[in-house]
Amino acid sequence: MDGILLVNKPSGMTSHDVVNKVRKILHTKKVGHCGTLDPDATGVLVLCIGKATKALQFLTSEEKEYIATLSLGEATDTYDSSGTVVETKTFEGVNDVEATLKSFLGPQKQMPPIYSAIKVNGKKLYEYARNHEEVKIEPRDIVIQSIELLQQEKNTITFKVQCSKGTYIRSLCVDIAKKLGYPGHMSKLVRSQSGHFRLDDCVTLEEIENGDYHILALEQAFAHYEHYVVEDENIVIHGKMIQSDIDHQVVVVNQMGKVLAVYGPNGQGYLKSIRGLF
Template sequence: MNDGLIIINKPAGYTSHDIVNIVRKTLHTKKVGHAGTLDPDATGVLVVAVNKATKALQFLTAENKEYIATLKLGIATDTMDASGTIQEEKPFTGYTDLKEVLDSFLGDSMQVPPIYSAIKINGKKLYEYAREGKEVKVEPRPIHIQEISLLKEDHDEITFRVHCSKGTYIRSLCYDLAKKLGYPGHMKTLIRSRSGDFDLSQSCTLEELKEGHYRMIALKDAFASMEHYVLEDESIALNGKRIDENYDHNIAVFNKNGDILAIYGPDGNGKMKSLRGLF
């Protein structure tokens, strides 16, 4: 039985759940899930877990992501992307200080998520309020942008790469960037080029998946960047017992043969407790 991760280069026009269903049918297994949703219009890295690896999904939603986005100046839409209804237009006459404007987004800031998003307020998703035409107050959220760099300028379109924290909405970033340049604007295209440790170089297309040309990343390799802890007696992890160590972060627990057993985290009392068995 196949257990592990497949990195899919998601094409536009598919939801993340569509991809999960395609993997289920292709590999003939129901146990498939994904980490980190991509909007239907977006393309790029979608981390898909198969069989036993689905147990690890909660630890594979990366804290850091990298995107390549194209911002279209002069037109704002209700969804902040190319699929939305035009709300505002302004003729393009050029801009100045682009590098300074891009750099102004570096570091910590507060960002207002798009109204067309799946964030829940009072048990209801924001896009459901939007579709019903109901007003709802969307609170800004803390984000961190580690790097933002210009890739291309083409008249009223700006393509840039951004390395950001989980929870950053690139649609909102495009909207805010356009505003600082003096225009309405929207995100024309979006590619997720990296999610945590996984990037496009490890990915396969849907066609390659269906032809059997894909790489299955073993679960032990998926946690290569997490601190490892080797147990002499693996029954400790197999029975979910605490480990007498005091780390302030999660650790990947292995046996002497190099098999991953579990993810452990601090229990608040100076020991490590099992967060999820992966055997």
């Protein structure tokens, strides 16, 4: 029971709720998730099972794809439909929606929502919000790689976006709404892809309960990473460095292709072990 389980997270559950549910179904405490999804959101949640939990930090992908629905005319304190309405404006139509979406392409600074788990001075932002405490929120560097209008119907806009790790789609929705001249909030969110893991490859919690699931081996999970083959895997097992001029992280495998560890440069002509995965 070691490997990667791709779950289509249902709405109404936190990512940790899903982890706890899978722990009970699979009878193991060794379950962790890669990349949190908001309770209202659905879609790709990558779970690491057993020894694969060692790989969590490497499978939290830098790039994600979402399908989001923006509702214009009402803003909420949480930036999504679960929050309290704080501003309204009668919807009278919008122009240049596609051009507005395209204006968000590229690197930029984004202000995260106050209702988020980002920590400031050791305390999560949503804790400040719930206690009605003042806190300074710093903008974060994000990148929007692509954004595409999928549907526009009355006061709702559905779009697909590919973005960097750390992007808040709720904030993106609010910023798009402002540019269109309305208060707004994210009314629906589906994570359709996380790294190379796609929604089509995910299973539901019901399917897992029924035994209808497949656990991916680490070899499959790391198939898109650059591999470094070693003849003697004892080098890796004992955490020894490897002489090399490679200047980035690689997955070290034995001659049979079995994943052994992730190595990275030490800046002195060697690769050093970052994490053993055996």
